Amino acid sequence: MSECYLAWLCALLITHSGSVFGDITFIERHEGESVVLPCSLESQRVPPVGVYLKRSWLRDSEVVFMYTGEEFHSDDPTIKARTSVSGDPSLHSLNITISQLGVGDTDRYYCEFIVSNQSFDDEHVRAPMEYFLHVSADVSGSVDLELVETCAGGSAVLPCVAPHGEGRAVEGVSLKRRRGRSPVEVLYHSRRPPSSTGFSDARVRLSSAPGPAGLAYNLTLTQLRPEDSALYSCQLLLPGRPDAGAALGRRVFFVSVQGGQCGCSSYSSLLYALSAAAAVLLLLLLLGCVLVCKGKAHRSEKTHPQAPIYEEMVGVQRPGRKPASRLLEEPESSEYRNCPPKKPPCPENHYESPSGGGLK
Template sequence: MFSSVLPAVEMPGLQLLACLGAVLLSQTGCVCGDTQFLERHEGGSVTLPCVIEQRNTSPLGVYLKRSWLRPSEVLFMLTESEFTAGNDEDKTRISISGDPSGHSVNVTISQLSVSDTDRYYCEFVVENPSSVDEQVPGKTEFFLLVNADAPGSADVGLVETCAGGSAVLPCLASNGEGLAVEGVSLKRQRGRAPVEMLYHSKRHHGSSSPSSSSSQFPAEKVQLTSAPGPGGITFNLTLQQLQADDSGLYSCQLLLRGRPDGSTGLGRQVFFLSVQAQCGCSSYSTLLYVLSSAVAVLLLLLLLGFVVICKVKSRRRVITHTQAPIYEEMAGVQAACRKLPPCQEEMEPSEYRNCPVKKSCPENHYESPSGALCPRRESEMKY
């Protein structure tokens, strides 16, 4: 199920540029902001700051919604009005400071319980006179984890990716270093207790077989890689083809020879994996529209300039090849005929030459009264 290969090389620059160009041209409104991980314990409280960029039109209201384990509407607040909670039980433990018209509000949830674990985001309602009102997401999305246990010493990191993408999680030994690695275990926590998502070991795991393997991920979605590092061989677990439902807290632990592997909790290094259903940054949507509009205007100007240049060249070509007036042609023909020498031969009636036609006189001829030496016509001759 696993293969030991070097970590994959990052996306080439050309592919990244092509992806950026597609985003700019498509102008798709994707919703994705910065994700903030918040860890709290039962009975505590948390404050979620809802903020959007300043606009010429003030927002009319704001929503707070859950979008993962229990998708629902937490609250809604109109400008200069009291908020309404989606659940009457939450009304007493939620408070809001600020007003939506100021482009920011702070939502405080107290008396937290494990059931409050979820992904939260804000949406501001902005009036649009020419169409329906816009719902603008806040700058930050929140993942709230409420633990029932006392605070631990685990370090929590953040790993973000898009739906269909992949994530690399480093695997560390639960205890002990420098021992032979015999397997790997991956646990995920989204509620009260962690759940083992993957187990692969040469030892038996609840069975009599010398080796065992189990996974809640398809085999093609999991890949274990190893590479030499400063402290020895490092192991990474790559999860591929991820979806939004795969979000949660993950901990990858190496199973070492001679060490027990019966731990039920997360390891000493935990990662919050956030898989966004759609990628793009809502805070940059205006910038994307401006850039794409500028590109469209530039292309239009270039097209208009090209058309104008073509028309100018075509007009010059027509002027250059314009025919001369007919009287100029006739004058030119007459001048050329004057320069031609007179013909000395008698031309046939069917032939056409641009020269005067003269007939040569025969040697024996009659003298005309006018003294011209030309033959007389038969009708004029008298015998």
């Protein structure tokens, strides 16, 4: 039973750690366009004194920094020339606009406020909203972008779609990846051997299941590492149709692999969690036993005093029965005599016939 509970709790922790990463907003832009990234934070007791705009995926770096009441700064002159800021960090809200976007601006962005602390170092408070900016060079159409987050050692399931939504027979499948400005790489192809990008046959699984429009195909990437984070697109190959080549499809998945390990391999935090859970369960069991015992004792106190009262009443009645029987016996005997003894002869009883005589 304890092993089952341990496995269940472990799975619960894995599920929560693999699915809760905060709110993220997808923004799609084409080259040459601009984007506005709002930075907001709930009101603090002490107003923030500064704010950072940072990016973390392809490049882990600071984009701009602004101190309250001053102009913003940037270590990259090209970024500073394309960026403008409206608002102030002390107001808990401001907007950062980046114009003349390029494919290299594709990344994950977030805001981090600086709150002054008199006794300790300044506190860094990360804003709850994150942004994934995807800048595409293709202006012919939009891209359906979706987020898939997992941890190191985990897996990601990517649906594969047929071009133009056709559900005919499938003769192959291809998975393509792009990281920033790098060209699209074909990671897996059923008609060609796997490429040298690190995705071997053991790390790629293709499965099919019946769906509303026929068979649906899913490609599962396993044993993922943080360096596997990229844009992925899975496409089915149909007979008589050429491969799309080095280009992502219309449905693109941003697979973000976090640095933390999946599973229960890290036992330190898990043991603390299990110990805390066991202590809480033990406390609840003890509290339940105490309440049950008190309830039984309370019920026994209510029912126990009735027995002596009953016995006392019975004891009082038993000696009283004898005099009552005697009293009943005495009138009984006098009743047959119709008069008490040692008294003058009774008058004649007209209700009885005199012995040996008739009516006069």
